[in-house]
Amino acid sequence: MSSENKEDGTSAAIVPRSVARILGKIVAWLLAIAAVLVAATVVFALTFDWNRARPWIDDKVTQAIGRPFAINGDLRIGWQRPASETGWRGWVPWPRFTAQNITVGNPDWAKSPHFATLDQIGFEVEVLPLLAHAIVIPSIDLVNPSIDVERLADGRNNWTFKLASSGGPSTWTLQLRNLAFAKGSVAVSDAQSQVDMQIGIDTLGQAVPLGDVLKEQEASSRTASAQAVGQRGAQQLAAQASAVAAAQAASSASEATAGSGAIAPVASGAAANAKPALTYALGWTAKGAYEGTAISGSGKLGSVLALQGGDRPFPLQAEVRIGDTHLALVGTLTDPSHLAALDLRLWLAGVSLSHLYAITGITLPQTPPYATDGRLIGGFKAGGNEFTYENFTGRVGGSDINGTITYTGREPRPMLSGELVSNVLQFSDLAPIIGADTRSSKAERGDTAKQPAGRVLPAEPFQTDRWKAIDADVKFTGKRIVKNADLPITDLYTHVVMQDGVLSLEPLDFGVAGGTLSSTIHLDGSAAPLKGRFTTSARHLKLKQLFPSVKTMQSALGEINGDAALSATGNSPAALAATSNGEVKAVVTQGTISRFLMEAAGLNVANVVYEKMFGTQDVKINCAAADFVATDGVLDSRVFALDTEDAVINIDGHVDLRDESMDLGIHPHTKGFRVFTLRSPLYVKGTFNDPHVGVDAGALALRAGAMVGLGLINPFAALIPLIAPSNNQPLPCSDLLSQMKQAPSAPPPGKKEASKPPLAGSGAHAGAAAAQGAPGVARKAPPAAGAEPLSPAEAAQYKGS
Structure with a gap:
């Protein structure tokens, strides 16, 4: 080989090595620059006074929500390793944002200057999901939140924000998993619903197990039941609830576990099988008025509300009085992301079931004083939320009542369906349904309608406006009727159907004098005057x-x-009789x-x-x-x-x-x-x-x-x-x-x-x-x-x- 060739080969070998050295230096510089940038970012994040960014943040949020927004206190960002992560992810720190003294303004027409105020808000953001344009916030901690909710008679409200429109759909998503707060207050002023309420929330000082709360509520609800149906009626109700609980326990012991968020309708004195994690940490009180009726109540809540997933039930307890109605519940939100997902022990007591219309919107008949005890299960469905009062027991006047009813929120009207049974029915307890009870009984339930002197046929008008608020399909059986010796009635069965303001009882059957008295009643209250059709057959x-x-x-x-076959028009039993043909x-x-x-x-x-x-x-x-x-x-x-x-x-x-x-x-x-x-x-x-x-x-x-x-x-x-x-x-x-x-x-x-x-x-x-x-x-x-x-x-x- 010539010397010329040797020189060419040596030069060729030197070139790759030079390139490699150059590339190595470039990579080293890039890594150094990256390290410096990371270090600078960390130093900046740790040393930068974020309060200087408050005006910019205030302005951007104000423009986004269309309301005045301000962080009036300290704004900080800290970094910490996530305790919930494992492996290499546990070494990636999360930023934690803390802001103090935050205010959100109200519209000009509102009575209060602020829609919400916070003493402090703190939250962490997961870093790795940011690479996928996802903002994941594991939890938000609120300190002393105060919210003012207001709606005028013309429909304007302060909880609807006019969010600024963007040029197109955002590629970013937001996930908020938990909400925790230690103290707060809510004021509600709704001119349309005629609600004026003040609600306060504070810590209990120590965690209270669900089972202890259930025992306490059972005793309190028994007292309320005694006030409604008497001490003997309350004892009979407790015995009925014990019998139902025993039957349920025999058929399915697993159904009564509270660890899955379920509260079994157990008898008085029994505790729910709750997991230790199911405890109450917050207490709340409420006071105000609804449609001029006084409202007062208190209860307990869990400390952390899970906003995603149904595996972390949120415990809640409430005891509320609305006028003459007493409502109490103990149980959980089984899926806090859907407030309709409930599993509760529910007690109700009052002077008439018809008074629940103002509270629930459910049309029920006039009755004597009542008290009930049962399990309320709620579920979220695409067609409408569904609530079932399952295997409840109750007393209405001197009669017992048992069964299951389901409320389905659907369009154009909700539906109430179910089957009810009375094992011992006092015939006199049916009189208020048609307004045939005494004046003293009407006065007790606040009924201002008066029966004309000397008249026997009930003149109290039907409340047909309520018939159009809900549809119904309910079956009722009175197995044994207690009455005076002159009244040879033995049992009762009826199928009540209400559809778009039309009420039908098909059939309405009585056992009479060893035979049967079977009737069909059809009352069309969709227009005025009410139109009625009646048929009756007496046999044997x-x-x-x-x-x-x-x-x-x-x-x-x-x-x-x-x-008999009759037809009539009129808005009361007396008016129908006076026009019958x-x-x-x-x-x-x-x-x-x-x-x-x-x-x-x-x-x-x-x-x-x-x-x-x-x-x-x-x-x-x-x-x-x-x-x-x-x-x-x-x-x-x-x-x-x-x-x-x-x-x-x-x-x-x-x-x-x-x-x-x-x-x-x-x-x-x-x-x-x-x-x-x-x-x-x-x-x-x-x-x-x-x-x-x-x-x-x-x-x-x-x-x-x-x-x-x-x-x-x-x-x-x-x-x-x-x-x-x-x-x-x-x-x-x-x-x-x-x-x-x-x-x-x-x-x-x-x-x-x-x-x-x-x-x-x-x-x-x-x-x-x-x-x-x-x-x-x-x-x-x-x-x-x-x-x-x-x-x-x-x-x-x-x-x-």
């Missing part, structure tokens, strides 16, 4: 059980079957009834005295029928008659529901020969509240005049007016039953019933008309012994329906 009502306190009826046999029909099939009752109706003096001295016998009922047509609140009898072996009794006249009056004439006709009879027409007159029953004085005067006149001729002839020969003419029972089998009808609400011809056997002297071959009556010749009995098929016409 036993005569003996129908009059349990009437001694002379205890040997009676037979059944009553009937139907339709038909009412009833039939008594074969049976027996006391002879004394029949003889008393005929005023046969000798037989009455005889029966009273030597006992009673029974007579057979051939048939009894009643057919009334209602026109504008007036019930006119087309058929009202009773046929037995001994007598035929016809009743005519009318019952006026408009003024609650009646004018009925009772015309007895003896079938057998009677001596010393005062048989004369009777009358029933007066009002529902003050009826009068008596003898037709005119008929008796004529009879007395005949006695005097005949006595002047012959003393024995004076007895002739007291002797009653037998007409021996029965009612045409077969024809009556056949025509009564036709179902009654009612016109549309506000319309009158089309006129119909009277049925066979109608009128005061139907028996005589039948005997003379009245038109339209297919009369069969009666047997010599008296009335014609019903065939088995005729008797079964209503028994089988």
